[in-house]
Amino acid sequence: MSARFSLRRLGAMIRKEFIQMRRDRLTFAMMLGVPVMQLILFGYAINADPKHLPAAIHAQDHSAFARSFVKGMENSDYFRFVATAESEAEADELIRSGKVQFVLHIPPQFSRDIERGLRPQILLDADATDPAATGNAAASIQFLAASVLARDLKGPLAAQGAPSPVDVVIHRRYNAEGRTELNIVPGLIGVILTMTMIIFTALAMTRETERGTMENLLTMPVRPIEVMMGKILPYIIIGYVQTAVVLAAAWWLFEVPFAGSLGLLAFVLFFFVAANLAVGFTFSTLARNQLQAVQMTIFFFLPSILLSGFMFPFRGMPEWAQWLGEALPLTHFLRITRGILLKENGFPEIAPDLAAILAFLLVVSLVSLNRYRQTLD
Amino acid sequence: MNPALAIDVRGLTKSFGGTKVVDGLDMQVARGEIYGFLGPNGSGKTTTIRLICGLLTPDGGEGSCLGHDVRSESEAIKRETGYMTQRFSLYEDLSIRENLEFVASIYGIAKPKHAVKETLEKLNLADRSHQLAGNLSGGWKQRLALAAAIMHKPKLLLLDEPTAGVDPKARREFWDEIHVLAAEGLTVLVSTHYMDEAERCHKICYLAYGKLLARGTVDEVIEQSGLRALKASPTLEDVFVHLMRDVTDNFARRKAG
Ligand SMILES: Nc1ncnc2c1ncn2[C@@H]1O[C@H](COP(=O)(O)OP(=O)(O)OP(=O)(O)O)[C@@H](O)[C@H]1O
Numbered sequence: 142m143s144a145r146f147s148l149r150r151l152g153a154m155i156r157k158e159f160i161q162m163r164r165d166r167l168t169f170a171m172m173l174g175v176p177v178m179q180l181i182l183f184g185y186a187i188n189a190d191p192k193h194l195p196a197a198i199h200a201q202d203h204s205a206f207a208r209s210f211v212k213g214m215e216n217s218d219y220f221r222f223v224a225t226a227e228s229e230a231e232a233d234e235l236i237r238s239g240k241v242q243f244v245l246h247i248p249p250q251f252s253r254d255i256e257r258g259l260r261p262q263i264l265l266d267a268d269a270t271d272p273a274a275t276g277n278a279a280a281s282i283q284f285l286a287a288s289v290l291a292r293d294l295k296g297p298l299a300a301q302g303a304p305s306p307v308d309v310v311i312h313r314r315y316n317a318e319g320r321t322e323l324n325i326v327p328g329l330i331g332v333i334l335t336m337t338m339i340i341f342t343a344l345a346m347t348r349e350t351e352r353g354t355m356e357n358l359l360t361m362p363v364r365p366i367e368v369m370m371g372k373i374l375p376y377i378i379i380g381y382v383q384t385a386v387v388l389a390a391a392w393w394l395f396e397v398p399f400a401g402s403l404g405l406l407a408f409v410l411f412f413f414v415a416a417n418l419a420v421g422f423t424f425s426t427l428a429r430n431q432l433q434a435v436q437m438t439i440f441f442f443l444p445s446i447l448l449s450g451f452m453f454p455f456r457g458m459p460e461w462a463q464w465l466g467e468a469l470p471l472t473h474f475l476r477i478t479r480g481i482l483l484k485e486n487g488f489p490e491i492a493p494d495l496a497a498i499l500a501f502l503l504v505v506s507l508v509s510l511n512r513y514r515q516t517l518d
Numbered sequence: 519m520n521p522a523l524a525i526d527v528r529g530l531t532k533s534f535g536g537t538k539v540v541d542g543l544d545m546q547v548a549r550g551e552i553y554g555f556l557g558p559n560g561s562g563k564t565t566t567i568r569l570i571c572g573l574l575t576p577d578g579g580e581g582s583c584l585g586h587d588v589r590s591e592s593e594a595i596k597r598e599t600g601y602m603t604q605r606f607s608l609y610e611d612l613s614i615r616e617n618l619e620f621v622a623s624i625y626g627i628a629k630p631k632h633a634v635k636e637t638l639e640k641l642n643l644a645d646r647s648h649q650l651a652g653n654l655s656g657g658w659k660q661r662l663a664l665a666a667a668i669m670h671k672p673k674l675l676l677l678d679e680p681t682a683g684v685d686p687k688a689r690r691e692f693w694d695e696i697h698v699l700a701a702e703g704l705t706v707l708v709s710t711h712y713m714d715e716a717e718r719c720h721k722i723c724y725l726a727y728g729k730l731l732a733r734g735t736v737d738e739v740i741e742q743s744g745l746r747a748l749k750a751s752p753t754l755e756d757v758f759v760h761l762m763r764d765v766t767d768n769f770a771r772r773k774a775g
Pocket residue numbers: 534535539557558559560561562563564565566604
């Protein structure tokens with residue numbers, strides 16, 4: 142009986158799939174083009190270093206120190222003072238309405254405290270809704286504090302190696318995590334893989350149904366698991382190629398550094414890609430035509446990018462949304478890639494998220510094998 | 519179970535959405551026979567063929583195909599049967615050779631390269647083996663589909679309207695091929711709408727609304743119809759038109775009553 146799994150039949154399925162992939166130029170170009178295109182689109186957003194951002198000042202001290210601090214900020218090119226707030230409430234209103242991106246609060250007795258060496262606090266309120274937009278500007282002010290004021294200081298306070306005469310506190314609003322641009326590249330790998338992997342398998346199977354080749358496949362003694370694996374394995378390879386392309390381009394074009402182990406990332410990648418392919422395969426057993434397959438993919442893809450922590454900070458979401466997010470493989474993959482690439486996480490740290498991906502893969506595979514019909518009923 | 523029969527089904531029934539598409543069908547096909555399967559569009563020919571090879575599960579009835587139960591042993595049936603579907607179902611974006619190599623590996627044929635080469639030569643496809651299936655004309659497509667269906671040396675060949683849209687010369691060659699295969703011991707069940715093809719079958723049956731209305735050799739079918747009493751030398755076509763008039767009347771009466 143052919144009830145046993147046959148490597149030969151699987152090999153035939155895979156070979157056929159690769160030939161078809163090669164013949165379908167457009168799809169093939171998309172597989173490699175989409176990652177590069179997305180990276181460049183997002184990449185320039187990453188690299189964007191916006192200058193002359195509108196700022197307001199709420200000064201409760203009008204000393205020379207305060208003035209040179211403001212002057213220094215303007216000279217840095219990052220800030221452009223467009224408004225003056227007379228009160229906290231007014232300052233709040235300016236930032237909430239989006240008229241300004243920053244409010245600089247200078248406390249009363251600012252200059253007196255500096256002269257006494259008390260390191261007064263300067264508060265910079267930042268609208269960090271778009272962290273990429275505020276990141277560099279906010280970072281620059283830390284340097285300013287030391288360099289600008291040093292010119293005005295005399296005596297021991299100006300000495301080399303003395304602590305910064307003021308304490309700059311940045312208050313990031315609306316985006317507590319203040320994610321850096323580096324967050325985007327690891328996330329992008331997951332997002333690109335989710336989209337391309339699901340759509341290609343979903344289409345690969347529905348194409349067989351739509352073109353009538355499914356009937357021929359069913360008349361031959363091939364097992365469901367062989368068909369499924371034959372459809373999935375070629376795309377796992379494509380997934381690796383896409384990841385390599387994104388990583389290489391990120392490193393080469395945008396000089397994104399990679400801290401952690403690429404081997405560990407490659408290991409996790411296998412299961413994450415397989416999980417997405419299994420989703421695509423399941424969709425293809427449900428969809429009647431390629432259009433439906435595409436619709437189902439979008440239906441899965443949107444929550445994936447919205448609830449996984451790619452678009453919005455995961456912890457900023459309401460609890461029910463976090464629960465939904467936990468059920469998505471992308472959420473766990475993002476944690477893993479960010480952990481590996483940015484925080485040098487090792488296996489023990491990523492194990493819980495990897496377990497979640499494995500559980501997802503198992504459940505979806507069972508569902509899809511269950512759905513796959515060996516008859517036309 | 520009669521071992522001399524390649525196909526032996528009784529009382530086969532299949533419904534789609536409450537409509538009986540195959541209705542209590544009995545069919546016996548002896549080994550080595552070319553059996554013609556006739557009937558108007560939508561009469562249930564394709565459905566019957568799918569029931570026989572285990573691609574559909576019958577709602578009622580039972581039967582065996584090559585000695586294997588049609589309900590429970592479809593795996594075994596699939597391995598010994600070649601099925602040429604009504605709609606071309608090979609990969610249009612694969613070449614003739616690639617398609618055949620794929621089929622050969624799926625059936626687990628011992629020397630796939632050799633088997634492909636042999637089949638290509640047998641069906642005169644060797645010269646075009648690098649052409650994509652999607653670029654072939656109707657006649658060559660059918661030839662390729664036949665090649666794919668016989669490569670694993672099946673005992674039973676199911677051909678569902680194999681010559682639809684094929685020119686007369688290619689049609690004749692195709693049928694010559696089928697006779698060669700039958701002479702080698704293959705059983706062939708072939709559905710068709712062409713009367714000249716029906717006449718090249720050893721036996722035929724006629725299906726309408728899922729029921730078998732006539733069966734036997736061409737002569738027997740004409741004889742049974744009783745048309746000889748009404749008309750000098752009636753043709754098969756006359757018989758089928760006559761049969762259909764009866765059924766359609768019956769159907770109308772049943773609906774009205
Ligand atoms: N999967 C299905 N779901 C619903 N109805 C179906 C299905 N397959 C076939 N039918 C219906 O069953 C009837 C018989 O179809 P079948 O394809 O067996 O006829 P046929 O004799 O092969 O016709 P033709 O000569 O046009 O090929 C038709 O009315 C068809 O619409």
